Amino acid sequence: MIKVNDNFGKLQESYLFSEIARKVKAFEEANPDAHIIRMGIGDVTLPICEASIVAMHKAVDEMSKAETFHGYGPEQGYSFLAERIAEFDYASRGISVATDEIFISDGAKSDTGNIGDILATDNMVALTDPVYPVYIDSNVMAGRAGNFTEKGSWSNILYLPCTSGNGFVPSLPAAIPDMIYLCYPNNPTGTTLTKSQLKQWVDFALAHKALILFDSAYEAFITESDVPHSIYEIEGARRCAIEFRSFSKTAGFTGLRCGYTVIPKELIGYDSEGKPVLLNKLWNRRQCTKFNGASYITQRAAEAIYTPEGRSQVREAINYYLRNASVLREGLAAAGLQAVGGVNAPYVWVKTPEGMSSWEFFAKLLSECHIVGTPGVGFGPSGEGYFRLTAFNSYERTLEAVERIKELKL
């Protein structure tokens, strides 16, 4: 008899984006002349930069000749890319990361979702709320989450609420988790932690032998100087943290697929007998068994973003989105709405008007402004009463959206 993983049966149907799509479709059918501006889904809109396109063409040509063809590559990624990452993403900021601590992959979703393979299923998980849903669902699948409760949360997961009440800075919990997911700059709130705020988490993890899973997929959007680009800027983090990065939002690779994970060699976990085990070694084994590397062509494209032309082209695209984010922030403030984010991230997190739920605000914005955003409650219980708008639209459409929001009757 084929027995299935029962944990999959516990997963909650993700109604969020399908429900949004259904409501938008119904609205479009009833209002065929409405020009809808979509600021819901967090996908980039600008094309991949010229430097990466040129690099890919060259790599394709190499693949066409026996002398330069590439078959299976190293599961950990090619050293030409790992060396650029170590130099530009870390050494340039005074952080020492060795190339064999970098694992190149097809993106941060896979890595944040798969990392649990090397961690015990009875670890207690803590995560910020609202949250990028992959951290929750991958732990439900592994059996770490417990049961879904009426409160809209999982019984064995420790939620760290991030709301206007605490300035979107999670407080250290009284209970001691084993795995702590932190994502900064944050999706969905667009908020950040300062170095001293992040240091508290590093100190907490070190004191309790906990592991921080630090997702910095939005690192490239950081503009403020006291916001850490990497958790390894904090002393001691090499002994308690894994860092995930992505080329998706940095370089528009959402459809190309490339990211990487850093696991320092001194980072240890413990086996069931309490003996120390190197996490770098375990992840290497996991990747060699279950992953065959990101494609050569993709890794050449990623390498190209570190060339002088690539760096300036990528910066231009990020600045474009950041300008949209600032237009959004200013427009929302002018309309009398409170919002955070958008300074170091492509997301703006809006407080819904007094007494209005996330979904009620969604309906109001769609019907009165013809704008689509994402109801905050879809990212977790503490997202209720908030709404996410993204900067991944054209500048012109963003300006138009803001003009419409200013007309909103609150």
Ligand code: PLP
């Ligand atoms: N981590 C966060 C916080 C994200 O918001 C996203 C994508 O939206 C990802 C990871 C996924 O990144 P990738 O495209 O590299 O899989």
